[in-house]
Amino acid sequence: MALEMQKNTYYMEHQPSTMENGDVLKNFDDDGREKRTGTLTTASAHIITAVIGSGVLSLAWATAQLGWIAGPAILLAFSFITWFTSTLLADCYRTPDPVTGKRNYTYSDVVKSNLGGMKNKLCGIAQYGNLVGVTIGYTITASISMAAIKRSNCFHKHGHDAKCTVSNNPFMIIFAIFQIILSQIPNFHKLSWLSIVAAVMSFAYSTIGLGLSIARLTEDGHNVKTSLTGTAVGIDVSGSEKVWKTFQSIGDIAFAYAFSTVLIEIQDTLKSSPPENKVMKKAATIGVFTTTMFYMLCGIIGYAAFGNKAPGNFLTGFGFYEPFWLIDFANACIAVHLIGAYQVFCQPIFGFVEKWSANRWPENGFITTDHIINVPLAGAYPLNLFRMTWRTIYVIITAVIAMILPFFNDFVGLIGAASFWPLTVYFPVEMYIAQAKLRKSSATYIWLKILTWACLIVSLLAGAGSIQGLAKALKTYKPFQVMEEH
Template sequence: MAKEMQKGNLYIDQDVETSYQNGDVNKNFDDDGRDKRTGTWITASAHIITAVIGSGVLSLAWAIAQLGWVAGPAVLMAFSLITYFTSSLLADCYRSPDPVTGKRNYTYMDAVRANLGGRKVQLCGLAQYGNLIGVTVGYTITASISMVAVKRSNCFHKHGHEAKCNISNNPFMILFACIQIILSQIPNFHKLSWLSILAAVMSFAYSSIGLGLSIAKIAGGVHAKTTLTGTTVGVDVTASEKIWKTFQAIGDIAFAYAYSTVLIEIQDTVKSSPPENKSMKRATAVGVSTTTLFYVLCGCLGYLAFGNDAPGNFLTGFGFYEPFWLIDFANICIAVHLVGAYQVFSQPLFGFVEKKCHKRWPESKFITSEHGIKIPFYGVYDVNLFRLVWRTLYVMLTAVVAMIFPFFNDFVGLIGAASFWPLTVYFPVEMYIARAKIQKCSSTWIWLKILCWACLLVSLVALAGSVQGLAKSLQKYKPFQTPE
């Protein structure tokens, strides 16, 4: 029996009945006529941790190695403070014009439309959804590398650390894509809480294992070479390599804090009491502080353990060999975490496309109708044919792109550099200036503009480094070897 998609999709506008206009709000619905939101700052924190502590944490030891003891931790803390500050500004944009009682903005684009308007809405959409596509491709790469690392770890354990255990990533990308095809049928963000909590637990698990192994390596008495300025020109790298890798390291750190892209969508899952912006700011504080603690520990202890020779991914690089079973478990945790993280970043894109298609072809049964299917031990599951076809094609496309560009460090740096400035800094600051009606050339306005321009400069140099690294990796790429 078919029913209209409007009843099941978080991102489709719904008509608000007369009872809402009269203030008689049903206990099962919110003030906008949609199903009552049940999320809290705890579930929002889980979504944030799932989105933030991802593949980025694995490259931080390498990033610190390029920057050294002075610039490395300083850049980490700077990105942390900037992300927290701008995310707090963005949390106030969920409702407009008032952050507590105003009209809800269901997506990042809706918030930009309500506060800025004009061509900036299209620019935001291009940056946001381009970033989401890039992140899902990056997570497909990282998940496959972690799956391959399990086989490589067992191979090294069996045949010795000098064995050539080269394994193709492609079969594992296909496996990851098959899992995502199934999970992508989860209708919206409201149904993702259990997956985000599981993924957050996994992220803590593998980060803790990485920390523990780094501490054990340090305690073992093997002192790796570290310096205040990182890799040494003429010894570890050439002068040009030092510049490019420094730029790329900044991009990797920027990627490690990338979650502003989905902040509004996460906030739309939070119940309205206490006010959503208050809950989201609390979740942001918990999420950013927790991830920063892990980042500093993983980056600094990883650098201390491996020195200037730190691998691009210290759990799959191959930084650790023994105990092989613990390395296997850590990489399984990474893969499970990225299964959830992929969904956190893909759901806003799914919703955007489905909303546009629903508005464009409202009479199409293929797009709007859902069909109930009885599933044993679950009950009735509503299948929408358009959702099934389009989401499956999207997952397949990201897997194909990941097979073409399977370069972990270069890819995460490229995504981080391209998305950090517009989504984490520019739009939140511009919306704050517009909302607060800050006078042009006032001291507050000047400082906010300095922040914007400084972050733009950092993003541009990081982008240049990542593009150069990606081009260099493509030249050296051999299809049946595992890129780091």
Template sequence: MAEKDVINYSHSIDIEHETHHPSKFVDDDGRPRRTGTLVTGSAHIVTAVIGSGVLSLAWAIAQLGWVAGPAVLMAFSVITLYTSTLLADGYRSHGARNYTYMDVVRSHLGGLKVHLCGLAQYGNLVGVTIGYTITASISMVAVKRSNCFHRHGHDNITCTISSYPFMIIFAAIQVVLSQIPNFHKLWWLSIVAAVMSFAYSSIGVGLSIARVAGGAHVRTSLTGTSVGLDLSGSDKIWQSFKAIGDIAFAYAYSTVLVEIQDTLKSEPPENKVMKKASLVGVSTTTLFYMLCGCVGYAAFGNDAPGNFLTGFGFYEPFWLIDLANICIAIHLIGAYQVFAQPLFGFVEKLCSEKWPENKFITTEHAIDIPFVGTYGISFFRLVWRTAYVIVTAVIAMIFPFFNDFLGLLGAASFFPLTVYFPIEIYISQAKIPKHSFRWICLKVLTWACFLVSLVAAVGSVQGLVQHVKAFKPFKTQS
């Protein structure tokens, strides 16, 4: 199909959409009226994108070097932005809304692909919430260790602290926040989390610039870590693969893109606002990623820590390190909810449809909360969400491997959710002829991203295997 036809198709969606006249309190489909805007949508995206992945970018650039590192980072940025615009156009089919990623796939592709999408999306959401539990606890531990190092010296061996109590604290906070009914009520939490992400990224960049300006002598190169000097040839390959996975994870927000789009007002058309929000969100985060990755590599060289704020490349000023790690923890508290809410909603919808007569599942009880107002509480939601938070916390305690875990999550989610499904939906929606030039280009992009995700997954699995061999559950300390 010609480019003109594709544009006309998208425009027809907008025209059909604009003929609806929602009332003051409900949308065109009878659901509660949405209030999301470009600002809240961008905040959700920044909260989802600038996550714990930013902390490992200096390490990732160190593995790949000055040439491949920034190039891979920019490539993932461009691909993510492009495919997110394709997915945004799939939100409505024949004028009707698709409320979840699975609904979009069901409307445009159908069949087995719907189940594969659900497996990839919700499996990734579980993995991300586990990863955020690990990262938040590491940041909380870093605050305590920073103060200990400040008092007793940087080499003091007594500054060894278990991360498990902090995982429990993080889980307890999530148990409370998980009772927020749905994604639409999260806008304030996302804005707070987005501000926190800018704060700790800026602190990290500032400290890195100060370290470079202070004349730190570090080794950097066009190809990154040196074989023979830093690591063996095989380790170089594995580390490079893991670095690609870490960068892929740093852009993993397509998992919740449709759910974010479903919070936007019906006017102007959601796909137009979502494309602008994606441009704002991805461009902003790419700028921060380039700064954190490249300036962090310049500051630490080939010895860049896996987490450049909690790996103690910096010790002083200790209060600023503390502030940065507090911001990380607050951000991840909000980010956890951004990724968990679609999973919560999916399970609750499934259960209510399967057991519509079960009062435990379907009944909500009104409770008056001082200074807040009336709040509807569901005992099923309370039990199920609390159990989920506890399970993810326990898994995080068993496998607290930051970099390898991020790399595996990035590899597992980037190809199916960020590349494959958006492209397949676009091909189906725009009716692109098979074997046409555009079709071939899209398929080449799909297969190239598949190979990249595959090598990243292999590298991360190898790293996890090495860590598991030497790991004793519930005994590891930072």
């Protein structure tokens, strides 16, 4: 019979342990939690897993909309802003002192400690809304990649002119089943192995995509149209389409750097020595530099390979090319990577709901009781019925929404536009200003405010472009239809 523990594991972790005589047990950190073991390597892997996701797949398309000058320039600008604000955010993990202060376990905790009040509530809405959107977007992307494998095999078997139609919905269901199982991992601290696997997969499919793009460039008769300003008005798009797609492509690039929402959760996995903020800054530098290098290569070489007709997901552009097995492997890597990335983004949601529920109903056995069971080859596992039920429901809901709205580019552009300004720019800057007690007349204060307002304008334009794209797609779309791609 399963043993029972009165108190949810997650709830226990968030309550500092009582230490007799002031002695801290060697297996626990200064806040009474189980000792953290994260390192620069694991933090960098978490960041790369979170950043190099479905965003990389749309960069060739985004570059095609912006052209040779604006495309790389905007990508570098977002890269710098993301790195800069990440370093500000890393210093906020502990307050008031970034090295010896009290720990903040989540992004919302950081905002609450530094800003408080209404800003904390707005941050919670922005953060968890973004996390939900990302998990839906990853469900869409993973299903597209899995369906691309089936289409690739169809073309290989029946010829390049065959009409190969594949529904994404069964693959969304398969993806959801994997997530239901992995979602039973109790918390973020147990995900290091999954992030490392996912990071390896992200490098694999990015490298394959680059290799295939280079091979396409060297093909005899390769002749695609590119330009300094991207898609041509009157030839590739109409004047209004050029404007809207330009805005949407900015949102896609913003989405490609969406990891601020989980930065604090990643930092909370690090060992306390050396100081977490210093290690996190190094990890952010490694993660952002590495992903930017891949992004530049994927965007530039992908655009050179496909020209102004670059597809929204640049790997699907190779769907009927040889070697088909390599394309299949690349798409399989995307699916495996997104299985891990989904968990990186959904674990903060799970933790928030479970902590709130445990605090709200501490005497409810369904919520706070863990049943310890022995799992073969895995050891003891704390089975919590509330955790199992609610996480399963969450995964199912995100899968259903993905089936109803499977618009890859428009969806990721909207998420990127909606989350970039508040979570990547506004809150980190405001918290830095509060911590540093900057005077309003100081040059640093004025520069940071200019950066904040400029990013707000960019985010609003990107959001408008993505909303227009979604509205246009919805006019002709029928839910659960069979998707066809050549």
